[in-house]
Amino acid sequence: MTSPTTRLTDAGVSIWLDDLSRSRITSGNLIELITDRNVVGVTTNPTIFQGAISAGEGYAEAIAAQKATGASVDDAIFAITTTDVRDACDVFRPIYDATHGVDGRVSIEVSPELAHDTEATVAQAKALHETVGRDNVLIKIPATKAGLPAITETIGAGISVNVTLIFGLDRYAEVMDAYLEGVAKARAAGIDPGGIHSVASFFVSRVDTEVDKRLAEIGTPEAEALKSKAGVANARLAYELFTERFSRDDAMALVEESANVQRPLWASTGVKDPDLPDTLYVEELVATGTVNTMPEKTLEATFDHGVITGDTITGNYAEAHRVMDQLAEVGVDFADVTRVLEEEGVEKFVKSWRELQQSVSEALDAA
Template identity: 75%
Template sequence: MSTPTEQLAAAGVSIWLDDLSRERIVTGNLAELIQTRTVSGVTTNPTIFAGALSKGEAYAAQVADLAAAGASVDEAIFRITTDDVRDATDIFRPVFDATGGVDGRVSIEVSPELAHDTEGTIAQAKQLWATVDRANALIKIPATKAGLPAIAAVIGAGISVNVTLIFSLERYAEVIDAYLTGLAEAKAAGIDISTIHSVASFFVSRVDTEVDKRLKAIGTDEALALVSKSGVANARLAYELYEGEFATARATELVAAGANVQRPLWASTGVKDPSLPDTLYVTELVAAGTVNTMPEKTLEATFDHGVVTGDTITSNYADAHAVFADLAAVGVDFADATQVLEDEGVEKFIISWHELQETVRTALAESAQVAR
């Protein structure tokens, strides 16, 4: 009998862990998850690194060395996080090789303070890529208006990118356009475009959280009947858009020249509403060529009792369109909801970044004090 996570992988879903810490790396936990949970990649963000650095002693020795060298807070963060990601990519290298570069990926994010700074994002993406120096890294760039030209430029430089913080279909279409633009630039520059990979991270549970708040405020029977339906419907329509956009002449010509499609990735797949099934954003979003990045709690729930019934996306497009028609009918401004989510997403990551800076600042100061 295969496990639910093995069944998910067999259905074409790559399982990535939405967490990374040095403890996972050095204890062998990450390698174990590859073997026992079919995990084939890792995503990180400022919140994850802030949590990792605030717990345990795994970073103490490196922090002491950085303090002795007089490293600044941001220099220390850069060293610590790029070291973790490089070590994780080495653990995933056999997966990367076995999948022809599709999986075995580890993501690291540009500073969220650069979310509205195109040139700053491009510069830091290149710096992160060069410092990690591993073919199976992905550089995370948010899908803000300023992020879109940065995505095109970074892809155009031959760097693989995880586009994050996507909430709306309109923005997703712009993300695909930026990816294809970047591929064309890379091809024109003589770069081997078969080496460039990308995923587009579409957030799921946060959509339900914001839209459900609006539906409950409306309070009618029609509105309440739509609670907890928008996140899955939005993601399903994103897959429909993905299928359509990568069937265009522009995309198929690039693929024929060696390019890879930009896979949809389901992010924010931990259930926020405890009344919902804890595997909802996994089992309802199964389709070939997707990635689902899961917090460990969701991963374990899926492994324990996830029911995988094959593709649950492509036969449900009509239902998803109906949900959106009904949302509009009861008065939900979905475009406004997704803009709020993007703004909040950037702000939350900036807050986490500041927490990470404060954690490192304190650790450096304590190490310097001990050294005296």
């Protein structure tokens, strides 16, 4: 019998691991996950690197080397994280080649402190791309208002981008437009758009966390009946929007001229409510041409007991619309939900970034 992760792959979902550390690379664990769990990519963020470096995870030698050069804390972080991503890119290179650049991708994020600075975001995106120096790297840029023009500019320079921190459909529509504008800009500059890839990371579990808190405050039976339904419904409508947007004439024209679609990526798929099935955000978000980036705990749960029965998105648009309408009827302001989540998302990544700086500072001092 095939494993659930194999069935998920066969259903058109690319499985990416939402984690990376130096020891995961050097121990061969990453190769094992590729071989045994159908993993075809990796995403990282400041929280992941902070956890790995503060826990050690094979960084003593790298820290000592940075100390010897007199590197600043930020320079040390840049050197260590780009090295990890470069090495992971090399591990995934055969998958990148086999899928013609669709998978085999490793993401690295610009500093979250730049989330509201377009020019600085573009400059760091280019620096990260150049320093990693691998075709299969994806540069993560947040979908803030300042991030949108940075996405266009970075794509226009021929750099592949993972757009992160997307919570609402309105912003998602702007993200897809920013990508297409960037592709058109690259083409105008003589850059082959066929070499540019992008994913749009649409967050799921954090939506349920915020909405369920508001439903509990409302407290009516109608509100209680909607608990833990918003995240999946919102993501399903994002896929509907994706199929509509890339069916429009301007997008079709670019795709016909060798450009790639910007695939939806389901992020924040680790279940935070212990009362929910631990594979909820995998099983309920299956559709061809998507990516699901999973923490290892979710990946292992899916491999162990995930129930993959094929597409669970495209036949459920009407129900997803009903859920969102019902949320509005009971008094949930979803526009405010997404505003709060974006602000909190940036704040959480900035907090993790500063904790990462503190961890590296302490390690440099102790080296």
